[in-house]
Amino acid sequence: MPSRRRFLAAAPLALLAGCATRFYADDKPETTPRLQMQNPGLSPANGGLAIDVQALQPGDILLSSANGMTSVGIRMLTLSPVSHASLYVGEGQVAEAVGEGIRRRGIAALLAEESTVVAFRHPGVREENMEKMRAFVAETVGTRYNLVGVMLQAPFSIERRLCELPLTPSLVREFCVQGMGAVQLGLGRSDRFFCSQFVLEAYRRAGLPLTETDPRFLSPADLLHMREGDVPSVRSLQTLLYVGHLKFELASAG
Numbered sequence: 001m002p003s004r005r006r007f008l009a010a011a012p013l014a015l016l017a018g019c020a021t022r023f024y025a026d027d028k029p030e031t032t033p034r035l036q037m038q039n040p041g042l043s044p045a046n047g048g049l050a051i052d053v054q055a056l057q058p059g060d061i062l063l064s065s066a067n068g069m070t071s072v073g074i075r076m077l078t079l080s081p082v083s084h085a086s087l088y089v090g091e092g093q094v095a096e097a098v099g100e101g102i103r104r105r106g107i108a109a110l111l112a113e114e115s116t117v118v119a120f121r122h123p124g125v126r127e128e129n130m131e132k133m134r135a136f137v138a139e140t141v142g143t144r145y146n147l148v149g150v151m152l153q154a155p156f157s158i159e160r161r162l163c164e165l166p167l168t169p170s171l172v173r174e175f176c177v178q179g180m181g182a183v184q185l186g187l188g189r190s191d192r193f194f195c196s197q198f199v200l201e202a203y204r205r206a207g208l209p210l211t212e213t214d215p216r217f218l219s220p221a222d223l224l225h226m227r228e229g230d231v232p233s234v235r236s237l238q239t240l241l242y243v244g245h246l247k248f249e250l251a252s253a254g
Contacts, residue, residue: 003230005229009132016179018121019037019039019079019164019166019175019231020164020170020225020231020233029095030213037166038232039225039229039230039231040062040226041081042081042082042116042118043248044049044245044248046252047063047104048244048248049084049242049243049244049245050244050245051119051243051244051245051246053092053107053246055119055243055244056088056119056243056245056246057090057121057125058088058089058090058109058125058130058133059087059088059089059120059121059122059123059129059130059206059235060087060088060120060243061063061085061086061087061088061116061120061121061122061183061199061221061223061240062085062086062087062088062094062107062110062119062120062246063082063085063117063118063120063131063224064082064084064085064086064110064114064115064116064117064118064247065081065082065083065084065114065115065116066083066084066113066114066115066224067115067152067249069085069187071083071084072124074219074220075159076235077153077154077157078157078193078219078220078221079161079221080095080219080220080221081116081224082086082118082220082221082223082224082226083118084096084114084195084220085195085198085199085220085223086110086195086199087133087137087198087199087202088107088119089104089130089133089134089137091113092106092108092132093105093106094107094110095137095141095198096110096195096198097145097146097193097194097195097197098145098195099145099147100145101143101144101145102137102140102141102142102143102193103141103142104137104141104150106153106201110213111245111246111247114247115247115249116245116247116248116249117128117245117246117247118229118242118243118244118245118246118248119148119242119243119244119245119246120223120224120240120241120243121241121242121243122203122208122210122238122240122241123238123241124208125206125208129206129207129208130206131204132207133202133203133205133206133208135205136201136205136206137202140193140198141190143191143193144192145161145192145193145194146190146192146193146194146216147192147194148192149185149190149192149193149197150194151221152184152185153185153194154160155178156181156182156184156185156217157219159180159184160176160177160180160181160233162176162218163176163180163233164177164233165240170235173233173234174213174233174234177213177217177233177234178213178214178217178234181213181214181216181217182214185214185216185217190216193215195217195220196218196219196220196222196223197215197216197218198251200215200218200223201215206245208238209237210223210226210236210237210238210240211226211232211234211235211236212235212237213235217234218234222234223235223240226238226239227239227240227241227242228240228242229242
């Protein structure tokens with residue numbers, strides 16, 4: 001009950017919290033620092049690029065959304081246009097964590113099921129990294145989904161917005177997110193994964209961690225905000241490059 005009361009009390013404030021911000025300046029010394037806000041958009045209208053599967057490289061991260069209630073609920077909780085994350089492992093195959101557990105499937109099935117699919121790339125992925133990623137996928141395929149972690153994410157996704165009040169310094173924001181996550185989600189490693197946790201762990205196993213923050217604290221929205229030109233909620237060790245839109249349906253853009 002105390003956790004539920006905190007959730008209800010924090011919800012109105014969290015909805016007013018907006019998005020993470022940061023100050024940045026150009027290379028010129030005389031440039032006045034400007035305030036940058038987290039970008040919630042994913043529409044290809046402004047410089048978006050339509051691509052096909054042949055444009056993908058092994059290791060690319062696919063962020064997507066669907067028109068079902070589960071996807072809509074996740075997007076509302078995380079104030080994000082994406083609700084799912086998967087990993088492209090090459091040869092037309094993706095690896096992902098879904099309700100039935102960890103699985104591999106053809107990317108055609110993913111594209112048929114999701115309404116919007118966008119690809120992002122870590123520029124440092126090499127074949128030796130992919131070997132470790134594929135070994136991690138082979139090790140985990142068939143294991144059970146982290147259902148408890150997802151259920152705990154719902155109140156945490158609301159309450160962590162208090163850490164992202166506008167003008168909150170990035171170090172304070174990251175310390176707040178990690179501290180709140182440690183209290184609400186607990187400490188320690190997990191051998192079960194939900195979608196974004198699975199992708200982040202795959203990169204960690206490959207020797208290319210995207211962040212030092214516990215993957216259990218993060219969502220597909222956090223991966224989205226690690227993209228180039230955006231403001232990550234927690235410190236990102238590598239900016240993700242936008243590859244292009246594999247699929248985009250206007251109906252799901254909201």
